Amino acid sequence: MIAHLAYATGSPCPTLVLDADTVPETESGLLEHLAAVRRHLDATGNGHVLKIALVRPSRHPMFDLEYRFVQALPGSVDAFDLRGSCGHSILSSAVVAERMGMLPRLSVGARVRVRVLNNGDSVVCEVDAVDRGAAQFTVHFVRTKAIxxxxxxxxxxxxxxxxxxxxxxxxxxxxxxxxxxxxxxxxxxxxxxxxxxxxxxxxxxxxxxxxxxxxxxxxxxxxxxxxxxxxxxxxxxxxxxxxxxxxxxxxxxxxxxxxxxxxxxxxxxxxxxxxxxxxxxxxxxxxxxxxxxxxxxxxxxxxxxxxxxLSWASVDRKRVTFQGSIPLEPSASATL
CATH class of the missing domain: 3.10.310.10 (Diaminopimelate Epimerase; Chain A, domain 1)
Structure with a gap:
C-alpha cells in the first residue's frame, strides 16, 4: 500500500492522502487501520503528520472526488477526530489524486469538484497555476442551496x-x-x-x-x-x-x-x-x-x-506542493 504526502502552504503540517478504496469501510476498522498507519509514520520520522485524507473518484455525477478528512490527535496513535474538514487537505488531495490517476492532468482553468463526506460541503478547486510538483488554486466553498x-x-x-x-x-x-x-x-x-x-x-x-x-x-x-x-x-x-x-x-x-x-x-x-x-x-x-x-x-x-x-465563499492564492510517496509496511495494511 502506498500513501502520498502533499503540503498546502500555510498548513500546520502535510496531509497524508490514502485511496479510500484501500481502507476499511467500517469506522472501527478504519480507525484500527489508521492507528497502524500512524505507528508506521512515527517509525519513519513522519509522526508530525496529523492530517489524513481519504479520496476516491466520486460516485456522484456532480463531483470529481469524494473526500473524507481525519484529524489525528496528539498523545496517542489511536486518537482521531472524524467530525470536521480541512481545506488545505482538500487541495492536497486534488494534487495527489491527479498523480494517482483519479483525475485528468491539472491545467490552468481546470476545476476539481470535491464532495466532502464529513459535513456535506461542496468545494470547487480552481487551478490558477501549475508547475513541476506544485499547483496553485482558488478554492470555492459552494452552497448547493443558498442559506x-x-x-x-x-x-x-x-x-x-x-x-x-x-x-x-x-x-x-x-x-x-x-x-x-x-x-x-x-x-x-x-x-x-x-x-x-x-x-x-x-x-x-x-x-x-x-x-x-x-x-x-x-x-x-x-x-x-x-x-x-x-x-x-x-x-x-x-x-x-x-x-x-x-x-x-x-x-x-x-x-x-x-x-x-x-x-x-x-x-x-x-x-x-x-x-x-x-x-x-x-x-x-x-x-x-x-x-x-x-x-x-x-x-x-x-x-x-x-x-x-450566503451562496459561496472563496479563498485565493493557495499553493500545494507534492512531497512524495511512502510505502506502508504490511503491519500498516494488516486490516485490509
Whole structure:
C-alpha cells in the first residue's frame, strides 16, 4: 500500500492522502487501520503528520472526488477526530489524486469538484497555476442551496457567553467550512496585532480554556479538534488580524476553512466578527492578517426577500506542493 504526502502552504503540517478504496469501510476498522498507519509514520520520522485524507473518484455525477478528512490527535496513535474538514487537505488531495490517476492532468482553468463526506460541503478547486510538483488554486466553498447567514450560527445566537474560572467570555459560534469560536482579542487583554502574534503560552492557555468551555457548552466530546477558536483584532479597512489554535499548537496562519468561516461570519449581524468588521467599514471581502502571511476571502452574501443569504465563499492564492510517496509496511495494511 502506498500513501502520498502533499503540503498546502500555510498548513500546520502535510496531509497524508490514502485511496479510500484501500481502507476499511467500517469506522472501527478504519480507525484500527489508521492507528497502524500512524505507528508506521512515527517509525519513519513522519509522526508530525496529523492530517489524513481519504479520496476516491466520486460516485456522484456532480463531483470529481469524494473526500473524507481525519484529524489525528496528539498523545496517542489511536486518537482521531472524524467530525470536521480541512481545506488545505482538500487541495492536497486534488494534487495527489491527479498523480494517482483519479483525475485528468491539472491545467490552468481546470476545476476539481470535491464532495466532502464529513459535513456535506461542496468545494470547487480552481487551478490558477501549475508547475513541476506544485499547483496553485482558488478554492470555492459552494452552497448547493443558498442559506440565510443566521443558519450558520451553531447555537442560533450571534454571541454566546461561556465561563472560565468564574470569568465570562463572549464568543460567536459559527459553522461554515468548519465550526469556529471567534472572540475579540481585546477582551483577553490583547490590544494590537503585534501583541496578538507575540502572545505565548499564557495566551495559548487562555484560548484553549475558552475553547474547552465552548466544547462543554455545546455538549461536544472533550479532547477533539472542533470547534476551533480564533482571536480577532481590527487592523484597517478590509483587514482583520487573526490568531487561531490548531492541533496541537498555534496555527502558523489560519485554516482555509477558518478563512471561509470568518469571511462568512463578518456578514452575520451581531456576531463578534461582524462587530470587528463594522469598525473597518463593513467590507464585502476580507484580507486576514496572520503572523505567517495574508489570506484573502470573499463571501457572496445577497439580500433575498430581506434576508442576508450566503451562496459561496472563496479563498485565493493557495499553493500545494507534492512531497512524495511512502510505502506502508504490511503491519500498516494488516486490516485490509
Amino acid at each position: 440565510p447567514v443566521t443558519d450558520l450560527l451553531i447555537t442560533g445566537e450571534p454571541r454566546t457567553m461561556v465561563a472560565v474560572d468564574g470569568e465570562l467570555h463572549e464568543v460567536s459560534l459559527v459553522s461554515s467550512g468548519n465550526a469556529y469560536a471567534f472572540l475579540d482579542a481585546r477582551t483577553v487583554g490583547i490590544k494590537d496585532p503585534d501583541a496578538l502574534f507575540a502572545g505565548g503560552e499564557e495566551l495559548f492557555d487562555t484560548l484553549a480554556r475558552i475553547r474547552a468551555a465552548v466544547t462543554d457548552h455545546l455538549g461536544w466530546p472533550p479532547g477533539g479538534a472542533f470547534p476551533k477558536i480564533a482571536a480577532l483584532l481590527p487592523v484597517e479597512a478590509g483587514r482583520i488580524a487573526a490568531r487561531a489554535i490548531s492541533v496541537p499548537s498555534w496555527h502558523p496562519t489560519i485554516a482555509l476553512t477558518g478563512a471561509v468561516c470568518l469571511g462568512s461570519a463578518i456578514r452575520i449581524p451581531g456576531t463578534v466578527p461582524w462587530r470587528v468588521a463594522q469598525e473597518l467599514g463593513c467590507p464585502d471581502s476580507l484580507e486576514i492578517i496572520t503572523s505567517g502571511g495574508r489570506t484573502a476571502v470573499t463571501a457572496d452574501v445577497r439580500d433575498i426577500a430581506g434576508t442576508p443569504t
